[in-house]
Each structure stands twice: as C-alpha cells, then as structure tokens.
Amino acid sequence: MQIAVAGSxxxxxxxxxxxxxxxxxxxxxxxxxxxxxxxxxxxxxxxALIYGLRKRLTGDDVAVEIIGARSDVxxxxxxxxxxxxxxxxREGQAQETTFTQVGRATSDFIGxxxxxxxxxxxxxxxxxxxxxxxxxxxxxxxxxxxxxTGADALPxxxxxxxxxxxxxxxxxxxxxxxxxxxxxIADMVGLSMTRIMGPLMMAILVAGRSGxxxxxxxxxxxxxxxxxxxxxxxxxxxxxxxxxxxxxxxLMVPLLTFMADLVGVIGGGIIGVSFLDLSPTAFVxxxxxxxxxxxxxxxxxxSLAYGVAIGMIACERGLATRGGAEGVxxxxxxxxxxxxxxxxxxxxxxxxxxxxxxx
Amino acid sequence: xTALIELDDLTIGWGxxxxxxxxxxTIEAGEIFVILGGSGCGKSSLLRHIIGLEAPMGGQIRVRGxxxxxxxxxxxxxxxxxxxxxxxxxxxxxxxxxxxxxTDLSPEEIDxxxxxxxxLVNLDGYExxxxxxxxxxxxxxxxxxxxxxxxxxxxxxDEPSAGLDPVSAVxxxxxxxxxNAKLGVTIVxxxxxxxxxxxxxxxxxxxxxxxxxxxxxxxxxxxDHSKDERVSNFFxxxxxxxxxx
Numbered sequence: 001m002q003i004a005v006a007g008s009x010x011x012x013x014x015x016x017x018x019x020x021x022x023x024x025x026x027x028x029x030x031x032x033x034x035x036x037x038x039x040x041x042x043x044x045x046x047x048a049l050i051y052g053l054r055k056r057l058t059g060d061d062v063a064v065e066i067i068g069a070r071s072d073v074x075x076x077x078x079x080x081x082x083x084x085x086x087x088x089x090r091e092g093q094a095q096e097t098t099f100t101q102v103g104r105a106t107s108d109f110i111g112x113x114x115x116x117x118x119x120x121x122x123x124x125x126x127x128x129x130x131x132x133x134x135x136x137x138x139x140x141x142x143x144x145x146x147x148x149t150g151a152d153a154l155p156x157x158x159x160x161x162x163x164x165x166x167x168x169x170x171x172x173x174x175x176x177x178x179x180x181x182x183x184x185i186a187d188m189v190g191l192s193m194t195r196i197m198g199p200l201m202m203a204i205l206v207a208g209r210s211g212x213x214x215x216x217x218x219x220x221x222x223x224x225x226x227x228x229x230x231x232x233x234x235x236x237x238x239x240x241x242x243x244x245x246x247x248x249x250x251l252m253v254p255l256l257t258f259m260a261d262l263v264g265v266i267g268g269g270i271i272g273v274s275f276l277d278l279s280p281t282a283f284v285x286x287x288x289x290x291x292x293x294x295x296x297x298x299x300x301x302x303s304l305a306y307g308v309a310i311g312m313i314a315c316e317r318g319l320a321t322r323g324g325a326e327g328v329x330x331x332x333x334x335x336x337x338x339x340x341x342x343x344x345x346x347x348x349x350x351x352x353x354x355x356x357x358x359x
Numbered sequence: 360x361t362a363l364i365e366l367d368d369l370t371i372g373w374g375x376x377x378x379x380x381x382x383x384x385t386i387e388a389g390e391i392f393v394i395l396g397g398s399g400c401g402k403s404s405l406l407r408h409i410i411g412l413e414a415p416m417g418g419q420i421r422v423r424g425x426x427x428x429x430x431x432x433x434x435x436x437x438x439x440x441x442x443x444x445x446x447x448x449x450x451x452x453x454x455x456x457x458x459x460x461x462t463d464l465s466p467e468e469i470d471x472x473x474x475x476x477x478x479l480v481n482l483d484g485y486e487x488x489x490x491x492x493x494x495x496x497x498x499x500x501x502x503x504x505x506x507x508x509x510x511x512x513x514x515x516x517d518e519p520s521a522g523l524d525p526v527s528a529v530x531x532x533x534x535x536x537x538x539n540a541k542l543g544v545t546i547v548x549x550x551x552x553x554x555x556x557x558x559x560x561x562x563x564x565x566x567x568x569x570x571x572x573x574x575x576x577x578x579x580x581x582x583d584h585s586k587d588e589r590v591s592n593f594f595x596x597x598x599x600x601x602x603x604x
Contacts, residue, residue: 221445228412229443233457233505234433 001028003053006038009046018049025053028062036077037068047080055082112338119316123246126238138240145244149210150252154259157205161260164201165189165267173275182276186286189268194291194299198261200347203306206253207339211314214245215335218318219328227319237319246311253307254300261299298354305346313339361388362423363513363545364409369418371401371408377416378404379571384564388512391539391546391559393578396566397593402549403440403517405566409547410437410515422513432461435513436506440521442498444490450477450501451486457508476504480534496527500534507544514538516548520555532558553594557582565590 003024009017025032034050036042042050054064069077096104130137169189176182218241221227230237265287272278278286317335321327364386371378378401386392394402407413409420422434444453454473458464464472474486480500490498499519506514519535520528532555538544539559550556556563556578565574565581567589574581574590582594 224441225439225443226445228407229437229439229445229502229505231412232410232433232435232437233460234431235456235460 001025001031002033002035004035004038005042005050006040008039008041010041010043011045014045014049017046021049021053025057028057028060030061031063032057032065034064034066035068036066036073037070039069039073042073042076044076044080047076050077051080051082112334115320116313116316116338119319120312123238123242123312123315126236127243130239130243136236136239137243138235139244141244142248145248146252148213149206149248150255153206153209153252153256156209157202157256157260158263160201160205161193161198161264162267164197165193165264165269166271167267168192168197168264169268169271170275173271177276182272182278183282183286185268185272185276185278186283187290189265189272190287190291191295193264193268194261194295196299196302196347196351198264199257199299199302199306200343202253202257202260202303203310203343204340206249206256206307207310207314207336207343210249211310211339212332212336214311214314215318215321216328216332218315219321219331222319222321223324223327242311242315242319245315246308249307249311250304251307253310254303257299257303258296261296298350302347302350305350306343309342309346310339313342362386363388364423364547365419365421366409367419367421369408369420370416371404371413372416379566380417382418382572384572384575386545386547388545389539389543390561391535391548393556393560393563394547394549394566395551395556395563395578395593397551397568400566400568401571402551402566406515406517406547406549410435432509433457433511435515436503436508436511437515438499438502438506438517438519440518442490442495442502444498444501444505446490449487449489450482450493450504453490453501454505454508457505461509473504473508476508477501479507480504481530494527496523496531499523499531503534503538507538512543513545514547516546518549518551520550520552528552528555535559565593 003021005021034054036050050066054066057064066077169185172185172188176185176188218227221241227237230240269280269283269287272283273280314335317331317338321331323330362385364384366382366384368380369382369384370380371382372380382405394405396402404413408415409422411420411422444450445456448456451470451473454476455469458469458472459466462469474483477483477486480503482497482500482504485493485497485501490501493501503514503516516535519531523531535546535548536559539546548559560578562576563578563581564572567573570589574585574587578594581590585591585594
C-alpha cells in the first residue's frame with residue numbers, strides 16, 4: 001500500500017490531515033510506503049502525525065517505509081524522528097473506575113489518620129524533650145501566635161456567637177411563650193451555648209481561621225525549603241513551629257469559647273427581655289439556677305480538646321505538604337476537612353463520656 | 360589533606376526506583392568541590408543525602424563532626440536554591456537564629472556577630488529588610504551568611520547561581536572564592552553553570568541521568584581530555600552556548 005502526502009500541512013490543518021492519514025492507512029497489508037515526494041511544507045504537528053501513523057502500523061506488524069522527502073521536509077522529519085525515543089519512564093495515568101476512586105479515597109483517608117497518629121507520637125516525644133529542655137522551644141513566636149489566634153479573632157467571635165444566641169432564642173421564643181415557659185429561655189440558651197454550641201462554633205471558626213492559616217503557612221515553608229533549612233540549622237520543626245502553635249491554640253480556644261458563651265447568652269437575653277417580657281434580673285437569676293460551673297467546665301474541656309486537635313491536624317497537614325502552590329491549596333483544604341471530621345468525633349466521644357460520668 | 364566527607368557504595372532512590380548506585384567519593388578539607396550534571400540527573404538529591412535530609416537506600420555517608428544527632432550543633436552550613444530564608448524574620452533575625460539556638464551569647468553579642476556575617480556577604484545596610492524586600496541574589500547571599508553564622512567550616516550550596524543575572528552570579532562566585540581562600544571554608548556546591556565551575560572548582564564529579572557518577576576530577580582536565588562522549592558533550596555543548604572557556 002502506498003500513502004502519498006501532497007502539498008502543505010500545518011498546525012491549523014492538523015485535524016483534517018490526521019483524519020486523511022487514518023483513512024488512507026485503512027486496510028494496509030503487510031507493507032506500507034509513505035510517499036512524501038509531493039509534500040511541500042510540513043510542520044511539526046503534521047510530521048508527528050506521520051510518525052504516529054508509522055508507530056501504529058508497525059504495532060500492527062506492517063512494515064512501514066517513509067520515502068521521497070525533499071531536503072527541507074526531510075530536515076523537519078529528522079528533527080521529530082521518534083525512532084530513537086526513550087520509552088516512557090512512567091505509565092500514563094489510566095482513567096480510574098468509580099470503585100477504584102472510592103477504594104483509593106478510603107485508603108488515603110485511613111493513611112491520613114495513620115499519619116496524624118504518627119505525628120501525635122512525634123509531637124508527644126518532642127514535647128517531653130521540651131519539658132526537660134524548655135529553651136529548645138521557640139517561645140519568641142508565642143505572643144504573636146496568641147494574638148493571631150485569640151485577640152485578632154475576637155470581633156468575629158463576638159459577632160457570630162451573639163447572633164447564634166440571638167437567633168436560637170428568637171426561634172424558641174414563640175414556642176416557649178405558647179406554654180408560658182418564657183423564663184426557660186435562659187435554660188435553653190445558657191445550656192446550649194456553654195455545653196455544645198459555644199465550644200463547637202468556636203472550634204469551627206478557629207479551624208477555618210487559624211487551622212487553615214497554620215496549615216498554609218507551614219505548607220508554604222515546606223515547599224520553599226524553609227523546613228529543610230530549619231533541620232540543617234539543628235532546629236527541630238516540631239519544637240520550633242508546631243509546639244508554639246498548638247500551645248497558642250490550647251490557651252486561646254478555651255478563652256474564645258468562654259467569651260462566646262458570654263456573648264451568646266447576652267444575645268439570648270436580649271430576646272428574652274424584648275420579646276418574652278422578662279426582666280434582666282429574672283433572666284440572670286434563672287441562668288444562675290440553670291447553668292452551673294460543670295456546664296461551663298465541660299464546654300471548656302471540649303474546647304481544650306478541640307484546640308489540641310486543630311493544632312495537631314493543621315500542623316501535620318502543613319508539614320506533609322508536597323507539590324508547590326497547588327499542593328499548599330490541596331493540603332490546606334485537607335487540613336480543614338480533617339479537622340471538621342475530628343471535631344465531630346471528639347464532640348461525640350466526650351459527650352458520651354460526660355454522660356457516662358453523669359456530668 | 361583530611362577527608363571531610365566520605366561516601367561508600369551509596370545508593371539513592373525511592374521505592375523501587377534507583378536514581379544512582381555504588382557512588383564512592385571523598386571530599387577533602389579546604390576543597391571547592393562541584394557536583395555537576397544536566398537537569399534531573401540527581402545533583403540536588405545527592406546533596407540532600409549528604410546533608411542528612413534524606414536517608415540512602417544503601418551504603419554509607421560519613422561527614423566529619425556529624426553523626427546525625429539533631430540535638431548537637433550542626434557540623435556544616437547549607438544554602439538552599441532559593442535561599443530558604445524565614446519570611447517573617449528580617450535578615451539579621453535570620454542570621455541570629457542559629458546563634459541564639461547554639462550559643463549562650465547575649466542578645467547584643469548575637470546581633471553584633473549577625474551583622475558581621477551580613478557585612479561579610481556585602482549585605483550591610485539591609486539588616487532590617489525582610490526576605491520579600493530583597494533580590495534573588497541578595498537572598499542567596501543572606502542564606503550564605505546564615506549558613507556561616509556558627510562558624511561552619513563546611514558549606515553546601517545548592518545551585519547558587521541559578522536564576523541570577525550574570526553580574527550577581529559573578530559576585531557570588533567571588534564570594535565563594537573569598538570564603539574558601541580567606542576563611543578556609545570547604546565548599547561543596549551543586550551547579551550546571553560552566554562559567555562558575557571553571558572559575559571556582561578544584562575538583563568535580565559529573566552525574567548523568569540514569570548512570571550516576573560518570574566522571575571525577577579537575578573540570579578543565581575533564582573538558583580537554585575526557586574520552587567519555589557524555590562528558591565531552593556536556594562541556595562542549597555548554598561552552599558553545601557561551602558557558603565558559
């Protein structure tokens with residue numbers, strides 16, 4: 001069989017040229033001649049398509065010969081000649097089936113939890129060393145980190161918790177009024193804010209603010225070789241970067257939670273006073289009866305656990321970052337999602353424990 | 360001469376992939392030793408193994424004064440390709456960091472020494488600049504100042520002239536020669552810039568993708584007398600492109 005290429009073919013005609021080549025090669029026997037004697041001008045894409053055809057035919061046991069190219073065409077043919085091309089060092093990524101994707105995602109998820117547990121071990125061991133050698137921790141950053149995680153978050157914490165208390169009370173106000181149970185608005189707002197809503201909402205807010213921030217910060221340091229630089233300077237990244245961040249969160253999240261409890265209750269109180277005919281004194285008195293120190297304490301214990309989890313996961317994801325700017329984005333997203341997942345788990349486990357102990 | 364770094368039958372790779380194997384090498388005190396080769400041949404990977412950032416698949420790496428204990432003062436300084444300065448710290452804070460970690464000097468003394476290191480690399484006046492406020496060449500020089508902060512007698516440089524304009528590259532070469540000649544610092548550097556190699560290297564090894572070390576010796580000798588086609592091709596092609604003479 002002879003396939004004759006005539007005239008010119010460049011990138012703009014690559015599609016029609018490719019189809020014509022495919023059509024011309026149909027039913028090739030055991031030998032094919034690609035005749036370029038009539039070809040006037042071929043660009044790289046046309047030449048690549050010709051070599052692609054040769055490769056395909058050769059794979060089908062067809063002996064292919066390219067003949068008759070003029071000197072200028074021969075020059076570009078020589079430039080793109082793929083006969084000495086190195087085999088691919090890696091297989092191209094095959095399209096995954098849904099089952100494979102689900103399997104891989106599950107395996108990645110389990111692997112991620114394993115990585116976090118290993119990291120917890122590493123942080124624990126470094127913390128024990130730090131207890132014996134307090135100077136090995138980079139305390140200089142603590143003030144700044146506490147300001148970033150705590151003080152800087154105050155306005156948004158106050159606004160959100162005030163609105164939560166307000167909306168929650170507003171939703172319940174109508175029902176409570178129907179039963180003449182106006183005063184119980186203090187029970188509802190007080191208990192839900194201190195025991196679960198305050199700690200959980202603050203943890204979600206801190207995860208989105210400081211958790212994502214820490215993860216992106218450490219991730220950027222990782223891809224720009226700053227973590228390697230720390231290591232070769234003899235500075236342990238865990239003691240230099242991770243422990244101060246976890247400590248800042250452990251100290252700040254409970255404080256933010258306490259503040260959220262307070263502001264949320266004020267939000268609920270405003271609804272009680274303005275829509276349920278309660279006096280401020282009646283609201284505070286009822287709150288005093290309904291909420292005791294244990295309620296506030298359990299919420300703060302929860303927030304402490306949330307702080308540790310946010311710090312651990314954000315720093316682990318940050319230090320695990322690979323792959324440049326895209327990797328920083330991917331690992332930061334992964335940090336926030338993993339933190340949210342663990343917040344729910346911690347919340348469930350601690351609530352059961354508190355229930356079991358009758359707290 | 361005293362051997363500072365010894366590699367015995369070193370094998371480097373990840374998982375099933377072997378990047379290079381059976382690398383044997385000795386680097387003497389006082390040398391400027393260059394690891395050279397084309398892109399992707401494993402120069403930076405070899406460096407990362409020597410400085411202990413990666414564990415080898417096989418063989419041994421011995422660096423005098425360094426036993427892998429991260430609780431001890433580092434035996435060498437490293438300048439990474441981008442300088443790897445800490446972005447939230449000024450230049451003087453970057454250089455002060457290893458001093459405050461590894462010495463009991465007072466803050467004033469640390470500041471004085473850090474400023475002296477910055478002066479050594481011609482960055483006096485920029486002490487309170489952040490890394491984001493200075494050029495690429497200045498970042499690399501600040502990286503060298505930080506690497507030298509605790510009087511390291513051994514310095515590893517990863518692609519020091521990569522991405523620099525010709526003037527900054529020449530200035531950096533001169534700095535490397537000064538550090539070696541006047542302070543006796545042993546320098547191991549990774550590069551593919553022939554202009555630098557012929558000017559500063561005492562000895563070099565050449566790596567080739569998939570083959571590991573293919574040549575060792577004086578770079579001028581290798582250029583003029585190597586029988587290995589890959590070596591002569593590397594030198595001649597780059598020289599033809601204006602690399603060096």
